Amino acid sequence: MMQFMLLFSRQGKLRLQKWYEAHPDKVKKKITRELISTILARKPKMSSFLEWKDLKIVYKRYASLYFCCAIEQQDNELLTLEVIHRYVELLDKYFGSVCELDIIFNFEKAYFMLDELMVGGEVCETSKKNVLKAIAAQDLLQEEEAEDDAMYYGGYNIRML
């Protein structure tokens, strides 16, 4: 089971965090800080894995963004790289050649996407098509609500974030 996933920039700024194990906020912050600095200090020719406490950390850099997952001892680190890649592919399909800015300004959408791919730290959908279909259907629900609002509030879409 994946314990958590962190997205952060080359400058060490956190862009997304998903925790599947409960930790106090303080601990989460400490873990995040520690991993970001450890991973940023690693050289490009090093492998994508590191041992950290009793977990295995799998990370991969896509352009300016690092995707970092913590998995348990019995989990397959090579497959975790595929999970990360699948997530990136989904974001790419959704945003259209995704970049870091897309994830900064639409972080909630990035979370929604992750939640369709994984639940509770386990992959729950292996078809890209199904994930994107579910996201599109939910976005449509939101748009319909927005249209209703606009009719009510004279053209103002107050539900827009």
Added chain:
Amino acid sequence: MSSIKQVINDAVEKGKEVYEKVRQPNPIRLRDLIRQIRSAKTAAEERAVVNRECAYIRLTFREEDSVWRCRNVAKLLYIHMLGYPAHFGQMECLKLIASPRFTDKRIGYLGAMLLLDERQDVHLLITNSLKNDLNSSTQFVQGLALCTLGAIASPEMSRDLAGEVERLLKSSNAYIRKKAAVCALRIICRVPELMEMYLPATRSLLSEKNHGVLITGVTLITEMCRQSPDMLAHFKKIVPNLVRILKNLIMAGYSPEHDVQGVSDPFLQVKILKLLRILGCGDSEASETMNDILAQVATNTESSKNVGNAILYETVLSIMDIKSESGLRVLAINILGRFLLNADKNIRYVALNTLLRVVHADNSAVQRHRSTILECLKDADISIRRRAMELCFALINGNNIRTMMKELLTFLEKAEPEFKASCSSKCVLAAEKYSPNVRWHIDTLLKVVEAAGNHVPDDVVSSTIQLISETRTEQAYAVGELWRHLSIAQMEYQPMIQVATWCIGEFGDLLLSGHADVTVVESELIDIYQKILWSSQCSITTKEYALTSLMKLSARLTHEIGSIQQVVSAFGSHLNIELQQRGIEYSQLFTRHNHMRGPLLERMPPFEGTRAGTEQDKATITNGVDTPLDNESLLNDLTSPNNNAHETSESNALLDLLGGMEPGDSDTIKSTSTSISLTVASTPSVNADILDLLGGLDSGPAASVPTTNMNEAPPTQLPNSSNAAYLLDGLLNNSTPIISSPSSPVTNSAGTIPTSNSIYPLVLQKSSIPGITAYDKNGIRLDMAFELQETLITINLIASNNTGAQVTDFLFQAAVPKSIQLQMLNPSGTNMAPTASLTQLIKVNNPNKVPLRMRIKLSWLANGSPVQDQGEISNFPSALWQ
């Protein structure tokens, strides 16, 4: 008419209301806030923006504004990600979740997953909302609730919502079913006793077409099997189903929906392989059923990309864990061998890691890839090099030690500083265990010390010194080699200089007499020592070694004693207090006490105890290596009975000398006795031998009990820390603690019978039970005297050496029938000079009063060559058990 008016009025009212809403200054949008924050030039500026916005958001929360709640919570979530506190938004998330609108729910659940901690009151509220939404008619609302439950379910929530999840697990909608399966997984992790409830629903999950349901179903079953042996037994019958699913996956043609670079649904394949591994572990029948499919996956999976290798990796793990055929296991190891040659560093890393896991089970199969593994020592990736190094040490055996050590030494030479310490320690251990001969052993240790430079741990230095000190036959060779090193030494590498100076100090005469196949002139020696002692690159410790060594040389050289005296006395004003003290004390030995210099500086007796064997005794050795080593030679010689012949006035002067070293004295004694007791504790072969012995007397599992007893003090006398226990052990051993210091050269070098022995005969005479001679062969005689207290027999064992040779490493082992408990205290020593003896106390508890028999095993080195014998003692006086 009035109704029209009414309508108009209503419209005006509504228009006003809407106008009011939009006229108010709207809260800024999420994207504008993000822009503002990003444009902040300093951290302080960013904090100001955030604080202003947080204050505003708090205000709207307090005003119960529901129109902008969604936007404000979203902004708060962004602020939270930047690391600012956002927990005041928790209740707002719950309100959003309770809203009927999907947009609100979507942000509300997102916020709940990010902001909620384990606080009970909030959880109770969210449980109700979850319950409602799990029963919603909109699948996506149900989906949001399931996703949240899967991420944050606490044990209480699990209990409250287990029923809902069970119902959804049987839903006709695959979108709901897959998410419900993960929730069920989370619930049984939190509350295992709810597992039974999901058992009926899991059956249908495997007959699914939908991969989402299949993968979550397999994951759920895996967790159930992992948690409960009953479930594991129950699910054995699904092995054929899993095999079929896996077969369909790899045989089916291209399906765009689940294809990943030519591999059909790797995510599902890996999950199935993992479940097969759990089901096949230790079960030959299940393993038999899956053998073929594992072989198919192992041979048919495309290995050019990461995704194929992910599957192969999982397959290898499964093959190694189940009871698979030997051919399949070789196939698996070969896959790892291929991984090692892969260009992708991740795959090489995984291969080394996995080989490290299986090396103990299939050593010979892994050995075949030795050369590839050795290549990995040169990898560019540091973590791969680290794994390769560990694996190499796991692969070393008596047959390959020469080649392996050669490669490892090359590695050690070029390795990063962080590797050098652990690598050199491991080299020493491997050499200790497998070295083909002593010459090779010494050569290797010297190479390790040389290659590791200043990163040699203390235990390696002392191990090397100890090995040379023990091996009489190779001392001339070693000292010659060390001289070669020393004469070209770079002063910045301390450990080599320390080893070299110590050995040359002890065995310098061999160097000068031409035994060492190098010719050295005395003045050359002095020059090198001068260089070391006055070099700014040498550490104080090294100079301490050198100074003592030089002093020792004064008893071995003939011409240059004057220059030694000059050098030594120069240290009388050294800034370092320790060196200064040595300088002054040693100078005295040239002037007032010149006649004592010879006997004082005699050669050290060979070291006793194990060399660095385990991590455990590392501290002991470090303790012994620095100053105590040098102090020891002085002190022990000073207290030896030889010196009693000198006039009392002089020994007063000597007491002054001793004054400064008193603490060192007790340290030395402690550390040596510790290492002695560890000798028995840490050598597995000794224990194994004892088991062998026992095997002869009784066969049965209980036979191991006395083995453990041997190494421990009686429980009542055991203090908390184990180290302290050993220290005490040494003291309990004999009536007077001073005599008990086992390595004290009093017994060894003096040649006279030490005082300790005279005590025992007195004790023995009191006993009414007659003593026996238990053994008298090969020049070694064992006498036993007995004391009896009810069932407890105390045996005083006296071993005496009539071999005419120096006996070292004397070890007495014993075993008794299993109804009898045996405890052996530490012997008074392990070395005996000719005609000397040593004593050991043995406690035997014979509660059933059965006739006492004892199987014994003796081993010792007579003038360095090993002697071993065993036998049985059956002539114990019957008064002991009657």
